Amino acid sequence: MNDVDRALRILRRGGVVAIPTETVYGLAADAGNGAAVARVFAIKGRPRNHPLIVHLASADQLGAWSRPSDDALVLADACWPGPLTMILPRSPLAIDAVTGGRDTVGIRVPAHPLTSQLLGEFGGGLAAPSANRFGAVSPTTAAHVAADLGDDVDFILDGGPCEVGVESTIVDCTVRPAQILRAGAITDEQIAGLLGAVGDAAGPSRAPGMLAAHYAPRARVVLAESGVQARSIAAGFDRVRVIDGTDDLGGYARNLYAWLREADDAGADVVVAVLPPPAGLGHALRDRLTKAAAHPHGNR
Ligand code: TXA
Numbered sequence: 001m002n003d004v005d006r007a008l009r010i011l012r013r014g015g016v017v018a019i020p021t022e023t024v025y026g027l028a029a030d031a032g033n034g035a036a037v038a039r040v041f042a043i044k045g046r047p048r049n050h051p052l053i054v055h056l057a058s059a060d061q062l063g064a065w066s067r068p069s070d071d072a073l074v075l076a077d078a079c080w081p082g083p084l085t086m087i088l089p090r091s092p093l094a095i096d097a098v099t100g101g102r103d104t105v106g107i108r109v110p111a112h113p114l115t116s117q118l119l120g121e122f123g124g125g126l127a128a129p130s131a132n133r134f135g136a137v138s139p140t141t142a143a144h145v146a147a148d149l150g151d152d153v154d155f156i157l158d159g160g161p162c163e164v165g166v167e168s169t170i171v172d173c174t175v176r177p178a179q180i181l182r183a184g185a186i187t188d189e190q191i192a193g194l195l196g197a198v199g200d201a202a203g204p205s206r207a208p209g210m211l212a213a214h215y216a217p218r219a220r221v222v223l224a225e226s227g228v229q230a231r232s233i234a235a236g237f238d239r240v241r242v243i244d245g246t247d248d249l250g251g252y253a254r255n256l257y258a259w260l261r262e263a264d265d266a267g268a269d270v271v272v273a274v275l276p277p278p279a280g281l282g283h284a285l286r287d288r289l290t291k292a293a294a295h296p297h298g299n300r
């Protein structure tokens with residue numbers, strides 16, 4: 001039996017499988033099975049009111065799971081399969097266990113050949129958060145998932161390293177103009193270009209779980225505005241790593257979480273990370289780095 005068939009069999013009987021996507025690995029369960037979804041929350045240690053994204057094989061299924069707005073249809077057409085999640089009014093298929101009892105559902109059609117095949121054969125939706133413990137750095141390889149979750153997950157579908165490396169852009173399409181709740185590889189500029197306008201998501205985030213402190217390694221993260229500044233900050237510490245991918249933002253996003261994990265594995269106390277300018281993919285990188293730096297734990 002090949003790996004996709006094995007994953008399929010486990011998901012159909014209510015198991016939990018780590019799946020590769022172009023952004024990060026997800027911890028997937030049948031979105032129509034409340035008990036299977038409950039296990040995902042238990043494995044992650046995630047609060048039950050933080051809703052999960054439903055992953056679908058194709059945009060053709062959007063109408064079955066939600067009531068898509070005109071904006072949503074434009075975005076689905078332009079960006080799927082790809083690193084975009086839309087928040088939409090839910091249909092009865094989106095159960096409370098997935099939405100946390102909200103009247104909206106997050107939906108995404110991921111772009112990874114193995115997961116596209118899996119979703120196509122599964123037919124239904126797969127509810128999947130990132131496959132890390134709550135608050136920690138998202139996994140971008142199967143080895144990261146194994147290191148984090150070990151035997152708690154029934155199977156890891158290994159699809160190689162993730163191509164994008166940071167979580168999907170989340171766009172709230174229940175309001176007009178649509179609002180970006182989480183920056184990602186589909187940029188603010190692209191969304192504004194496609195929809196004509198994009199709103200400012202002022203006030204507390206309406207995506208539960210988008211905490212100010214998140215995505216954090218064990219090491220303390222300190223931010224720098226340039227490589228020169230980073231090296232001068234780093235000179236003040238013994239066990240320190242400098243992270244700077246600002247010469248290639250695609251590579252920075254692809255490698256960021258692996259670099260944070262490597263710093264932990266090497267026993268670094270401090271990571272000094274250089275912030276890219278706030279444009280394009282720079283928005284997503286600044287968001288993740290700022291949240292990692294806001295984590296109060298010091299060394300966990
Ligand atoms: O790239 C990604 O989006 C990855 C891969 C696996 O698809 N998934 C991911 O899931 O990052 P997660 O659960 O770690 O982050 C999803 C975010 C959470 O902050 C959640 O609160 C928000 O999406 N979300 C999901 N459904 C929502 C809804 N109905 N309303 C508001 N926020 C929602």
Ligand code: MG
Nearest residue numbers: 129130138167
């Ligand atoms: Mg996550």
